[in-house]
Amino acid sequence: MIYHDSIKKQSDTMNITINGEVIAVNEQMKLSEFVELRLSGKEPRGIAVALNDMIIPKSKWNETALNENDNVEIVHAVQGG
């Protein structure tokens, strides 16, 4: 397997791409914990989460496990035309 150069793979972490950026997180992390950490205390209101191009409804975050090299997108509504 090939890992991002700048990120040393450690035995107890996995690489996750979040909004285009690769980060290392603890293994066996659930999507709910991951989103909570990323939002750093902000309310998860008005946001949507996709895991590997699939929408994961908020009700399923708790039962969704993250795996090595998963791609997560967290989006919200902004001004647009």
Added chain:
Amino acid sequence: MSNLIIAGKEFRSRLIVGTSRYPDPHTMMQALEASGTDFITVSIRRLNLKSADGQESIMNMIDRKKYSILPNTAGCFTAKEAVLTAQLAREALETNWVKLEVIGDDETLFPDVTELLKAAEQLLADGFIVLPYCNDDPITCRKLADMGCAAVMPLGAPIGSGMGIRNPYNIQIIRDLIDIPVIVDAGVGTASDAALAMELGVDGILMNTAIAGAEHPVKMATAMKLAIEAGRLAFEAGRIPKRLYAKASSPVEGMINS
């Protein structure tokens, strides 16, 4: 004046307004108010997770009892991107309405018709109410209507160009050919462009830059409200036919003779 109805939902205004590129949020809120709109567009973008001063969610400013929300898929180049963006929008905003935009390139922002049709088909199958931004091409519009889109939104001119209605004859043919609402989306530069489009019989206009980019956005929003009302009323009133020669408006009988 009759009201705009899309997919069974009745709107107070025939003007749909974008929320981008205003000088500041306060001006945007005032312009929305002045425009009389009750239907506004938003975009879906990545949340800035690094800094607290990232782009704020527009939903913190918007009263959803006052404004219906139309999320767009702006910036998407493929059906795949557009479908995923629409699904994210549905999850984030709890609406199955989408302004479907699939563009062909950055310079013209013209729609990519093959990708647009593909995306429309997938989103309709997934239960979305689809309002596609499309070319002023009657055949594409008819295909989108036949598929089950709730409205078609042909461009008047390129997005943000302010060039007005470059092909009024096509817009008229589109209006004649299909039974669902026709919304002119993009191209309007000033009030007369909006009035002209409405006089052609279209059901509404979606605009953003014409208002947001005006020197005085709130004044322009008022101008657009009045132009759209005037244009619609003129259409419903039924204009006189054009003729090459004069026709006296004062009676000819009873003239004094010298």
